[in-house]
Amino acid sequence: MTTHSSSISAQSDEVTAPSLQFPVRIAAIDVGSNSIRLIVADVHEDSSYRVLDDERELARLGSELPITGRLPEAATEVAMGALKRMRDLTDAFKVNQLRCIATSAVRDATNGKAFVDRVRSEIGLELEVISAEREARLAFRSISRQHNLQHHLVAAMDIGGGSAQLILAAGSVVENVYPFKLGAVRLASEFPFDKRPHIQQYDKLRSHVREQLLSKLTEPPFHPEVLIGTGGTFTTLGAIHNASVSGGTSSAGVQGVELSRAQLHHIVDRLLMLPLEKRRGVSGLPADRADIIVHGLCVVDETMEVLGINRVRVHEGGVRDGLINEMIRDLLGSRGQHADPVRDRLRSVRRFAERCGYDKEHAEHTMLLACRIFDQLCEQLALFHDAHEQAEARMMLEAGSILHDVGYLVNYSAHHKHSYHLISNADLEGLSKRQVEIIANIARYHRKSEPKKTHAPFQALDDDAKHLVRLLAGVLRIAAGLNRTRTSVVRDVQVDATKQRRLIVMALVTDGHAEAEVWGAKRKENLLAEMLGYSIEFVLPERDDVLSK
Structure with a gap:
């Protein structure tokens, strides 16, 4: 069986020569704690790229991690099926280079290595398990390409299913990276809500999140002007906001949507008042995220509180997009070989x-x-x-x-x-x-x-x-x-x-x-x-x- 390497493999010899044939087709798979995502893109010589396909499948690999420390068997089977379909899709697209990464759930699970080995042997994909710091850098790489950060002190946050990474940056230059075990799926498992959450349950969650943040942010190096967020928690926040201001379902994208902390509070309060069944019907809120959205938004709110930030901005890209950008850099940088x-x-x-x-x-x-x-x-x-x-x-x-x-x-x-x-x-x-x-x-x-x-x-x-x-x-x-x-x-x-x-x-x-x-x-x-x-x-x-x- 051919292995699709997570680094440049023998398959990519044809695209690392000095004379590249553009466009070069690449793909990236991100195995997260909540979902598995695929992006396929054509890269052009000027480093721009065009997305050809973008797939997402829910697996919830991290749903039982705080309790058992393992990837659930049922979720593992769902993930294997999703990865097989994604590999077949990349074969159909005839991609020149494919990279696959796994984040918090696979990184932390006691059976994470066994899952990586199984993916390699049964599907032929080489899954690279990346650190929390690398995860943060990939997310920030995506952010810095799409937002004008020059002359601004910013905080950037990627909230996944199993972990959250906070970056403090001066312009596009990273000052500090702070990893936290504050993913939305992890928190939903550790702090389950009743069908209609009680305020005491939310307060308990909030106290935990605040404690975790303050364990590393007692003296931030500066006060950021804005929090820029990636991941499903932030894109869902943007979609709910768009729908609320338009009076119903909004087809507008969420890239660059900006909210005040007061607007964030309004959305959280509204969601807390609804039982789970009605939360699933909220415009802009995907049904499969209704049970974890409040947990994710709690992390956003407490981060803004600790850092003294009043504005949050949504970024649609993330770790997977950052990986694509990294692949493009490596690809274009490989054209010339320097002697010194x-x-x-x-x-x-x-x-x-x-x-x-x-x-x-x-x-x-x-x-x-x-x-x-x-x-x-x-x-x-x-x-x-x-x-x-x-x-x-x-x-x-x-x-x-x-x-x-x-x-x-x-x-x-x-x-x-x-x-x-x-x-x-x-x-x-x-x-x-x-x-x-x-x-x-x-x-x-x-x-x-x-x-x-x-x-x-x-x-x-x-x-x-x-x-x-x-x-x-x-x-x-x-x-x-x-x-x-x-x-x-x-x-x-x-x-x-x-x-x-x-x-x-x-x-x-x-x-x-x-x-x-x-x-x-x-x-x-x-x-x-x-x-x-x-x-x-x-x-x-x-x-x-x-x-x-």
């Missing part, structure tokens, strides 16, 4: 920096100074015994230098901390998660505090990574100090390390007065000095005096 992997990584870093609106001249000159200091220290002090390790460290220093100020996108105060969050949540092509974390920490420590035992992200690194962060952040702190006025007055640094005296002298080549730069560098020299066990002195040109401690 370091240059490719830094190209990705610079693209991200541009999205953050970075000060290019300042960042690039700071990087130049940092690399000059690093290269000379490596040569004179033999900091690395392996050429590959030294090259990798230099690449991460370059990346950290380019990105050190991207936190300005959020605000100036504590921008070094925002830089850490933005970088650690960035999708930087060609870089491993470990490398991204090191780069994020380098940027985080370019100013203010040095690494401490109370800093959880730094402490989570392995010992070698901690050593690198201290070394490279120490170099970057001095380079940033030498470019303090953002005028590039310090053109070069000539390093002379004397082992006998345990002294590093940095002679500055300048285009003018650089006393402010020396002062800036001296304030930040301690981390590198302590790391190497050397004193550091700075020398200005055409002067005999040494500016030292």
Whole structure:
């Protein structure tokens, strides 16, 4: 049996060559806790795509997860039938590339792996079980393509059947991802309502949701202007709203529909007053979602309360749409093969920096100074015994230098901390998660505090990574100090390390007065000095005096 791989398989060799034949037909299947969805699309050379088919089948794989910890047998059979039909449909469409992902229910169930194995053996589909963080990124990828987020601080939320992912973003750049076990199906199982819900039942649900949110959102990094939501809870909210304002069933789409929190409260209050049978007849509310919609809307309302948001906006796309966009990126990016992997990584870093609106001249000159200091220290002090390790460290220093100020996108105060969050949540092509974390920490420590035992992200690194962060952040702190006025007055640094005296002298080549730069560098020299066990002195040109401690 042919396996339809969740990554680019042998089947896709024909579409990864430099000469692609457009349109390229792709498909994505999303196995969620509530439903299973398929999208088939034709991709064009300009990265646009046209949807050819869009299917959804209800399976409720996560309906018993809070009670049994397993995927229900009956739901599993429904899911197998749905996946078989979807595979047959993709065969009929002759898709060039197919990817299948599974989210919360399969991820958390004790028999999730057995389900994945069965799907592979009986249907020939390779099901990729993704993390909650990846789920959030896919949803946000979809949102950022369709909404103008530039210059806005936003919250984005994907509410599925088994989990909910909250993203805080500055523009289209992710600041933080918060996963919660607050899916609508999961909550309906944990907090079942009577046919006509009692207010006490809703209050109990609301208290639980609030407690879960506050466990991770005690101090949000900023106050978002709007909550943008994906998933069935949000699209149903938009449909109910459209129907209510039109006086009946509305055929209008829900993309971009915006409600105030007061309007959300009105809809929740209305639904709470209705028994389940009558709720199924509410215009805009699909009958198969009537038993879980209040639970989902409770998550929306409490999220807005905790974050102090008064507006919610509906996005029709989601995880599956984000996966399609990711496939398109990978597909189009595969046309050219670059010979220099370091240059490719830094190209990705610079693209991200541009999205953050970075000060290019300042960042690039700071990087130049940092690399000059690093290269000379490596040569004179033999900091690395392996050429590959030294090259990798230099690449991460370059990346950290380019990105050190991207936190300005959020605000100036504590921008070094925002830089850490933005970088650690960035999708930087060609870089491993470990490398991204090191780069994020380098940027985080370019100013203010040095690494401490109370800093959880730094402490989570392995010992070698901690050593690198201290070394490279120490170099970057001095380079940033030498470019303090953002005028590039310090053109070069000539390093002379004397082992006998345990002294590093940095002679500055300048285009003018650089006393402010020396002062800036001296304030930040301690981390590198302590790391190497050397004193550091700075020398200005055409002067005999040494500016030292």
